[in-house]
Amino acid sequence: MSAKLEKDWREEGEPFFPNHMLDQGMVVFVTLAILVTLVMFFPAPMEPPADPFETPEHIKPEWYFLSAYQALKVAEYFSFLGAWAPKALGILMQAVGILALILLPFLDKNPERHPRKRPVVIGIGILALILLAALTIWGKLS
Amino acid sequence: MVEQEQKETKPQTQPSFEQRSGLRELFELFSLTGFVYGPLDERLDIRDALEKNLKKPVPHHVNWLFCFGGISLFLFVVQGVTGIMLLMYYRPTVAEAYKSVVFITNNVPFGWLVRGLHHWAANLMIIMVFLHMARVFFYGAYKPPRDFNWVTGVILLTLTLGFGFTGYLLPWSQISYWATTVGTEVPAAVPFIGGFLSTLIRGGQAVGQSTLTRFFAVHVVILPLVISFFLLGHFFMIRKQGISGPL
Numbered sequence: 097m098s099a100k101l102e103k104d105w106r107e108e109g110e111p112f113f114p115n116h117m118l119d120q121g122m123v124v125f126v127t128l129a130i131l132v133t134l135v136m137f138f139p140a141p142m143e144p145p146a147d148p149f150e151t152p153e154h155i156k157p158e159w160y161f162l163s164a165y166q167a168l169k170v171a172e173y174f175s176f177l178g179a180w181a182p183k184a185l186g187i188l189m190q191a192v193g194i195l196a197l198i199l200l201p202f203l204d205k206n207p208e209r210h211p212r213k214r215p216v217v218i219g220i221g222i223l224a225l226i227l228l229a230a231l232t233i234w235g236k237l238s
Numbered sequence: 239m240v241e242q243e244q245k246e247t248k249p250q251t252q253p254s255f256e257q258r259s260g261l262r263e264l265f266e267l268f269s270l271t272g273f274v275y276g277p278l279d280e281r282l283d284i285r286d287a288l289e290k291n292l293k294k295p296v297p298h299h300v301n302w303l304f305c306f307g308g309i310s311l312f313l314f315v316v317q318g319v320t321g322i323m324l325l326m327y328y329r330p331t332v333a334e335a336y337k338s339v340v341f342i343t344n345n346v347p348f349g350w351l352v353r354g355l356h357h358w359a360a361n362l363m364i365i366m367v368f369l370h371m372a373r374v375f376f377y378g379a380y381k382p383p384r385d386f387n388w389v390t391g392v393i394l395l396t397l398t399l400g401f402g403f404t405g406y407l408l409p410w411s412q413i414s415y416w417a418t419t420v421g422t423e424v425p426a427a428v429p430f431i432g433g434f435l436s437t438l439i440r441g442g443q444a445v446g447q448s449t450l451t452r453f454f455a456v457h458v459v460i461l462p463l464v465i466s467f468f469l470l471g472h473f474f475m476i477r478k479q480g481i482s483g484p485l
Binding site: 108109110111112113115116120123124127128130131132134135136138139140141142143144145146147148150151152155156157158159160161165168180183184186187194197198200201202204207208209210211214218221225 | 291292293294295296297298300305308309312313316332336339340343350351353354355356357358359361362364372375376377378379380381382384385388389392393396399402403406409410411412413414415416417419420421424425426427428429444445446482485
């Protein structure tokens, strides 16, 4: 029984315990080390307290919301359609984006898994990543 | 009938003190061996379950790109632990929130470390969740039969962003107040129900105490409960279906 199991391991992969668990443990400790280093050298910022009567000049969200924020700003180019258009279209765009992300496995019917064999989906994905990065950088600089 | 047979087969010799009192069994029940060799294992087959899970082979094609999901989970655990620690000192009121955060940073022993860890693990977690999603995308690992696991994954991403959005307000600093003011204005543009949505999120016309209470409740109770549910689903599915095969 055990001999058969060991043979299966060599064919199927390395045992979870202890081999893979050791790898995972190392990853966890490296992550923790990076975290503590970041905390030491770049402490969590302490901004001035909230003042509802004084609006700061530049209000920007956290970096991971910058792309969404900049997309809403870009949507202002649609203001020629009417006052309602920019924000409603901006939100619609993002809702469609998230919906497309959720439905990706059902929209992409190609059974191939290798990236080279599904150029369309990979192309769209890379374009989306570039768009996301560009909007984030644009939002940061603007 | 059955009872009679049992009576007949019972040993005639006196059982020892340990056997009579069940002390040994009681001791094993509360010790580690109770789980692996003792009475608890007899009832629950814990050793079999452990062996089966620990001996499950990890496929050879698994490389370092597969580690982002695990790191995300680890960072989530860090967030849970440091978040509970911060809860011991944080006070979710307009008058006290900022002061309590300053107190945590400057006066509580290692408060700066716990707050810093919570801050940085949040940022790293979003990066890791994104990288995890990118890996699954480029490996085509979202395809059937793992399509529904991709759906739970996207839900987990939005929940993670929800943690970021609600947590950002809690220090009640100038930046968090105004970023939330701008952020909660966005849903107001949704046709027909926009005004209602914005009021619902803010708990009033403007960002104030109700908003802080709401965001606090969502950040420390509602979101952790919901995300735990989806995390369990995410893990059970990948455990059942296994890691996607080589390309």
